[in-house]
Amino acid sequence: MKENHQNEDSFFAKVYAVARLIPYGRVTSYGAIAEYLGTKGSARMVGWAMNSSHTQKLQVPAHRVVNRTGMLSGKHHFGGSNLMQELLESEGIKIEDDQIQNFDAVFWNPMKELY
């Protein structure tokens, strides 16, 4: 049985599913998604899933996912420009020096919003 490649139950698929649930103008962290999935220690995998998010047919708002400090750690992977910052600012999120301002207000906790 090795057909378990990227089924809907796959860890990656879950990450994409949660990421797509992020509302407009909100952001979340890798650890929050990982914790929601029950694999808190696998926060790295969430980021890695975002790296492979482009392989998914459905678009994943990876720009709404940042690290715990609210820093745009993955901005370098968005076309090699500050596209990530522009996208977030386009949603009304204030960013300064790659750091989301008032991060606490725009933070979207999946475990709190979802059951």
Add this chain to the structure above:
DNA sequence: TTGCTGACCGACG
């Protein structure tokens, strides 16, 4: 096939 790396996080000294 084996081994390393990766957009992180939390703990420890």
Add this chain to the structure above:
DNA sequence: CCGTCGGCCAGCA
């Protein structure tokens, strides 16, 4: 306060 290390899983050479 800041540097370092381990852990989690999947993709790639």
